[in-house]
Amino acid sequence: MSNPNVETVTSTADRIKLGLAIAAFVAGLVGFYALAGSPTIARIGAIVAGVVVALVIGWFSEPGRRLVAFGQDSAQETRKVVWPSRKETIQTTVAVFAFVVVMALFLWVTDKTIEWVLYDLILGWK
Template sequence: MIDKIKLVLALLLVVAGVAGFYLLSEQALVLRILAVLAGVIAGLAVVWTTPLGQSGFTFARESVAEARRVVWPSRKDTIQTTLAVFGLVVVMALFLWAVDIGFLWMVKVLMGRSA
């Protein structure tokens, strides 16, 4: 029950930060942005104290570590793959155009309107 209260409190802190952005409409933009950041940071600090928050931060940390281990394709591989996709799109477009023309011809023949 305490964890649910903490999550609601965190949400309220974020909402308070956003509300501060609008309430400080006459102030400098930097101050308004700092109000939002303060609300978000305070909300994250409260969420961090819950088991759900701990598991979420652990998941985020592991996701970043996994993204660093990814072997990204080289520029050459990316260009070759892109050209292959474009080539396949052109071939499929021509095939579908030919099928469409064939169906158009068959419908005209079946309806007795062939030339």
Template structure:
């Protein structure tokens, strides 16, 4: 039950931050944006103290660790694969153009408009 209350408070903080944005309509834009940012940050802190928040934080840390393990392609590999993709796009475009032209010719022929 305590976790649900914490999440409810977090949602209320976000809502109050957004409401502050509209409440301070005459204030400078910086103040209005800061009210939203403060609301979201405080909501994050409160939500982080709940069990689901702690699970999410743990998941985020694990995801970051997994992202560090990714082996990114070298510049040469990237350029080569980009060339392969571009060549495939050109070949497919020519193939689809040919199929479209043949089908258009067949339809015209079937309708008696072909030569």
């Protein structure tokens, strides 16, 4: 279900801005390959210039502003996370490893039991 209060329609101007941003990024990539004989710094400069121009153009579009706001909100949420202590992390890791070992042993015993029933008892191959 979509929220009716959130405007999701992109205007024509915003679409043009996003198209120009994509074109600037692609131009940076094309510049990188077009400058194959040039020094590496010039090739990297072409990519960086294309990315910077694309970001600047994208910043002035509504979807670009929403993306930045989303990134800021995400950063705020990560500050709210209560991270486990070192002791809790070690305890959880040990529990996971113990479970993996127990499950591996269970699957091995199950496999050998099925193999014994199938090949020894039913088919008599061993």
